[in-house]
Amino acid sequence: MATNEEIKKEFSRSGFALAEEDEILQRCVTLCINYSLKPSELVSSWELYHLNRQSIDQTVKNEEMDGFLLHLQNQQKESIMKEESGLHIYSNRDVDMLLDGIPEDTEDEIVTTPTSKSQRLLPDPFDSISKSRDYGYSTGKSVGHVTPFGQRGQKFVVRFNIGDAAAQAENGDNNDVENSEDDMIIKKVQTRRRCSLKVNGLGPEPGCRFMYYRTEDRFDSLEKRIVRHADAFAASGLYEEQVDPAVASQRSIFSVGMICCDGEGVLNDKSILLQSSAERTSGQRVPLDLNRLNQFSIFPGQIVGIEGQNPSGHYFTASKLLDTVPLTLTVDVDLPPAKKQNLDQEVLTLAEESREKSEVSFIIASGPFTTLDNLLFEPLSELLAHAKRKPPQLLLLLGPFVDSNHPEIEKGAVDASFSEIFQVEVIRRVQEYVEFMGSEVRVVLVPSLRDANHDFIFPQPPFDIHIPDLEHQITSLSNPGTFEANQVKVGCCTVDVLKQLSVEEMSRNPSGVPTDRLGRLASHLLRQRSFYPLYPPPESLPYDSRLAPQALQISSIPDILLLPSDMKYFVKVLSIGEGEDAAKCVCVNPGRLAKGEGAGTFVELTYKGDPESMHASVISI
Structure with a gap:
């Protein structure tokens, strides 16, 4: 059975925010039960509904759920019709046989000299694909059919x-x-x-x-990124000598490292870690406190320069965050x-x-x-x-x-x-x-x-x-x-x-400042x-x-x-x-x-x- 957390996670993974979260999640759970859908299938149907409406807003609103319900009902109806109709999907070969007047069950029994029409049973591959635009892969619609695309004013x-x-x-x-x-x-x-x-x-x-990489390749690629950015900060001459952020120090220090998340979820105030270079420093991850900063924008994998203090050795408290690599970097x-x-x-x-x-x-x-x-x-x-x-x-x-x-x-x-x-x-x-x-x-x-x-x-x-x-x-x-x-x-x-x-x-901006x-x-x-x-x-x-x-x-x-x-x-x-x-x-x-x-x-x-x-x-x- 689908849960609120699973559905919310799938919407977040697809880039959608929920306006009235409790009401929407409750309705989504009901839809999953009624239509036997997994959370991932429900969100995939929502994305299709969202694209068909050509909506720009990435927010799921409660008033849109009635239209989404009709969309799911139409999908269910189409799937049932396809299962019960027993329709045969004709290929190019089938269509050519019908045009030549050859019954499908007697095709193998007829041996004649090929004519201009019967030769079409083995057409040029590219020619057959061109023909298939008329019959094959257009969901049963012919070229002459007026599509929604062709109806625009x-x-x-x-x-x-x-x-x-x-x-x-x-x-x-x-x-x-x-x-x-x-x-x-x-x-x-x-x-x-x-x-x-x-x-x-x-x-x-x-x-x-x-896909022939090793675990060492993954480590080396991350290490080189941190070292390369650290060298760029050092070459600019604008910052102090870099120090291991995991080592306790009473004075203000400068360090370069990669933003990481302590867990599988998204970043929050309690889950931010800073990983330093294993070559230049200890390479350990230390919790990062950004509460003193009134403006920042971070994400996992971001290489940053941090000025701050770590008096206890357990928390690195930032007083300044630098997210731009100096332009002197090659x-x-x-x-x-x-x-x-x-x-x-x-x-x-x-x-x-x-x-x-x-x-x-x-x-x-x-x-x-x-x-x-x-x-x-x-x-x-x-x-x-x-x-x-x-x-x-x-x-x-x-x-x-x-x-x-x-x-x-x-x-x-x-x-x-x-x-x-x-x-x-x-x-x-x-x-x-x-x-x-x-x-x-x-x-x-x-x-x-x-x-x-x-x-x-x-x-x-x-x-x-x-x-x-x-x-x-x-x-x-x-x-x-x-x-x-x-x-x-x-x-x-x-x-x-x-x-x-x-x-x-994860970002923070001063109140009242447009972004x-x-x-x-x-x-x-x-x-x-x-x-x-x-x-x-x-x-x-x-x-x-x-x-x-x-x-x-x-x-x-x-x-x-x-x-x-x-x-x-x-x-x-x-x-x-x-x-x-x-x-x-x-x-x-x-x-x-x-x-x-x-x-x-x-x-x-x-x-x-x-x-x-x-x-x-x-x-x-």
């Missing part, structure tokens, strides 16, 4: 703008309301000058061995000289463009790229059509592409392999887009852990894509990955680290110089401690940081450091291109040398 509506008005006028009016005839006739538009592209080579390579100091020399592999660079940082235009979209009611990839088609009308220099597509959370993928109700779906529905469309636009446009693809056709490992190698004529135009990055376009540094990570940090973070929570969560990555500073990671994340140390490091503050998330879309300028030496970074969450059965959002961004002169728009389709 307006296309490409600007939801949010940031940047100067001149750039906005240059981009034109994005509130396009186009009829179906306009969609059928797309004029070819010349793109801007082709941008250069350098891909960082620190991520794992396709076909690499993973993260790749442990790399061998050969690795440093070949850090960036240039895919194609134009000599005259590589001398200075120039303007780059992006379209940034994150999967899923198809709605939950079918596998027709309508949102992706709409995005590519928009990119043809208003072509960027760089089209960035962030996974998942073949989403393992899609109902049809989960049930295995598709008539093709996941790799075939990816090749036909994604790569073929992208290839057609590139061929249509010409040599000026580039496309970058980044995988996700939710991609059913790719390695389930983090850090994740890039897709193994080989298109001979378009190798310099279609590129895949590792996850996380970094690259440079016209000397503009871009970093991206498709793991929803913002959502995971929001669950684990930007999403900006603060994104800043943690830059302050810690890591694409994934959280440790230990959730059980659902296949974290490889042998591949992670190099692949997750942020060697320098990027100009643009892409963090796709289920949380609300945003474009923010983050500032790391103080005064004139502060480094600025444009952080972007483009949202999801498809949300439930409806349309989502993507981002158009034009970067002109610095964040102050860039322009960005969040566009809903």
Whole structure:
């Protein structure tokens, strides 16, 4: 039987807060009993209901429970109908036999000379997948069926703008309301000058061995993080010599260590521990008291500098907490000289463009790229059509592409392999887009852990894509990955680290002072110089401690940081450091291109040398 604590834990794990906690938990327990659901299944149904409503608020409210009850009833009704209907799910082969007039039970007895129609019984694999869009993997709906995605009244509506008005006028009016005839006739538009592209080579390579790490690898990766950050604090010359925080001392000391939680729950005032370096100090964990601080933001795995006292040797009382690694840090100091020399592999660079940082235009979209009611990839088609009308220099597509959370993928109700779906529905469309636009446009693809056709490992190698004529135009990055376009540094990570940090973070702010929570969560990555500073990671994340140390490091503050998330879309300028030496970074969450059965959002961004002169728009389709 489900309990209140189990249900509350599952909601918290998925990033939801409960408004009227007692009433909601009581109703949830009743729902679990009535519908024979486990707490995890109940919360999964809530997430689907939440996505279908396209709600932004991550709070579960009591007034929403009646609608959720109807959602569960509809799910129950659909499952019963599927079990009792006895319907046969036809494959491409079945449909071809029906078109040829061959009875299913006499198929093996007929021996004739193949005709043009009967030859379709063994079609080209890619051709069969194209046909399956009509019959196979779209939950019984034909292409002619009007889906909820196709019923939207307006296309490409600007939801949010940031940047100067001149750039906005240059981009034109994005509130396009186009009829179906306009969609059928797309004029070819010349793109801007082709941008250069350098891909960082620190991520794992396709076909690499993973999950072969040892316990020592996990310890070494944590130890190196603490030592590297401690060296950065020492090199800045701003702080005292570091002392073991577990040793009793009457005077004020300075120490560097990692925030840990004393138990399996989330951080609270009584469960905060500081783990110091085993190489430089004792490596012991000591309870950390932050009651004297009126402002802080911490999470497990965060490396911090602490000023304070430990008079008894049992508690380290902090008087100052430093969560930003000094900008003098060079993260790749442990790399061998050969690795440093070949850090960036240039895919194609134009000599005259590589001398200075120039303007780059992006379209940034994150999967899923198809709605939950079918596998027709309508949102992706709409995005590519928009990119043809208003072509960027760089089209960035962030996974998942073949989403393992899609109902049809989960049930295995598709008539093709996941790799075939990816090749036909994604790569073929992208290839057609590139061929249509010409040599000026580039496309970058980044995988996700939710991609059913790719390695389930983090850090994740890039897709193994080989298109001979378009190798310099279609590129895949590792996850996380970094690259440079016209000397503009871009970093991206498709793991929803913002959502995971929001669950684990503990913060305190002065009363009455407004805070930007999403900006603060994104800043943690830059302050810690890591694409994934959280440790230990959730059980659902296949974290490889042998591949992670190099692949997750942020060697320098990027100009643009892409963090796709289920949380609300945003474009923010983050500032790391103080005064004139502060480094600025444009952080972007483009949202999801498809949300439930409806349309989502993507981002158009034009970067002109610095964040102050860039322009960005969040566009809903």
